Amino acid sequence: MNRQALNVAVIGLQFGMAHIEGAMGCGAEIAAICDCNEEHLRAAGDRYGIAEGKRYSDPRGLLGRDDIDAAVIAVPDQRHRELSCAFLGAGKHVLCEKPMALTREDTAAMIRAADSSGRQLMVGQICRFTPAFEKAKELVENGVLGDLYFVESEYAHDYMKLVDNWRADPLRHGVIGGGCHAVDLLRWLAGDPREVFAYGTHRLLPQVPYDDATVAVMKFDGETMGKVFVSTGCKRDYTMRTVLYGTRGTLICDNTSPTMTLFTAGEDGMAHEPEIIDVEVNNHNAVREFEAFAAAVQSGKPVPTDAREGARTVEVCLSIIESAKTGKPVRPDYGAF
Numbered sequence: 001m002n003r004q005a006l007n008v009a010v011i012g013l014q015f016g017m018a019h020i021e022g023a024m025g026c027g028a029e030i031a032a033i034c035d036c037n038e039e040h041l042r043a044a045g046d047r048y049g050i051a052e053g054k055r056y057s058d059p060r061g062l063l064g065r066d067d068i069d070a071a072v073i074a075v076p077d078q079r080h081r082e083l084s085c086a087f088l089g090a091g092k093h094v095l096c097e098k099p100m101a102l103t104r105e106d107t108a109a110m111i112r113a114a115d116s117s118g119r120q121l122m123v124g125q126i127c128r129f130t131p132a133f134e135k136a137k138e139l140v141e142n143g144v145l146g147d148l149y150f151v152e153s154e155y156a157h158d159y160m161k162l163v164d165n166w167r168a169d170p171l172r173h174g175v176i177g178g179g180c181h182a183v184d185l186l187r188w189l190a191g192d193p194r195e196v197f198a199y200g201t202h203r204l205l206p207q208v209p210y211d212d213a214t215v216a217v218m219k220f221d222g223e224t225m226g227k228v229f230v231s232t233g234c235k236r237d238y239t240m241r242t243v244l245y246g247t248r249g250t251l252i253c254d255n256t257s258p259t260m261t262l263f264t265a266g267e268d269g270m271a272h273e274p275e276i277i278d279v280e281v282n283n284h285n286a287v288r289e290f291e292a293f294a295a296a297v298q299s300g301k302p303v304p305t306d307a308r309e310g311a312r313t314v315e316v317c318l319s320i321i322e323s324a325k326t327g328k329p330v331r332p333d334y335g336a337f
């Protein structure tokens, strides 16, 4: 596989800068960068030494360029559908930021665009590349924890200084905006929840028109239960503490901690001294994420988080939001995917 051959355009140059670094970090060529804010365009271009001729203020200027293989879409969530569909329609592979979109209508349109383009759409659920969570997945798959009976993850991130116009859109509820990380992580580790029930409160962020804390319990297939807690006004450092309880062991991990704690049962069924596992802290592992995207599009194998996978995470988030509003359990509808 020749990674050098992948020519990439990165659109949206705030968090998008992590994608420039991710692409560069695994040998891809930055064929173009784009931002409608001239200052952001100049700052990113100067920082990464991107030639003037490769800097664009309008994404439409990139669509006709035959030398671009793939586009990274890192603009506000409300624009994911429009730009992903445009680049897929122009024959480019797309790595679109999470959440894939904010509505079912948008995720469905993006799935159709990916299917009809013959190109790949990957949703950047970057927590799947966090070293602690990759290790957790490995331990689950190797049966070290036995059968999972309870999984929980929290997304606690203080948005006090992060709220801007597009994040204050009622559609950009915290459960979908940031909480999609925790929801996607539990889906990846335990499968699709069949039913969710949620409560929400709104006490910390008056500048947003939605709950700033939500707790959801969920039922997976078999006897697995789960819980997601999302707080976007919390008074603490960012964390995605995640605990997996299995019939043979328990794992405590976090994308912001350099250690994970693993308890496993011995022959007698009793939990023994915990094992402390050292792990690299890298909660935005854009290099590994881009590497997985590039490897898939260059080999023709499916990307790890394709359009349907991204849409299922959005479906669960929307079900949680609906349950907290109605006070009723909601069964996510995966029928469309």
Ligand SMILES: NC(=O)c1ccc[n+]([C@@H]2O[C@H](COP(=O)([O-])OP(=O)(O)OC[C@H]3O[C@@H](n4cnc5c(N)ncnc54)[C@H](O)[C@@H]3O)[C@@H](O)[C@H]2O)c1
Pocket (backbone or CB within 6 Å): 011, 012, 013, 014, 015, 016, 034, 035, 036, 037, 040, 057, 058, 059, 073, 074, 075, 076, 077, 079, 097, 098, 099, 124, 126, 177, 284
């Ligand atoms: N994976 C993660 O952990 C993570 C972290 C932060 C943000 N994100 C996601 O990344 C995306 C961008 O978030 P952000 O924090 O960088 O937002 P931001 O508002 O800070 O920056 C967005 C940038 O996109 C530019 N832009 C907006 N519309 C554009 C358009 N049509 N064409 C070209 N440029 C345009 C803006 O000028 C701005 O520079 C969002 O989808 C967000 O949810 C993901």
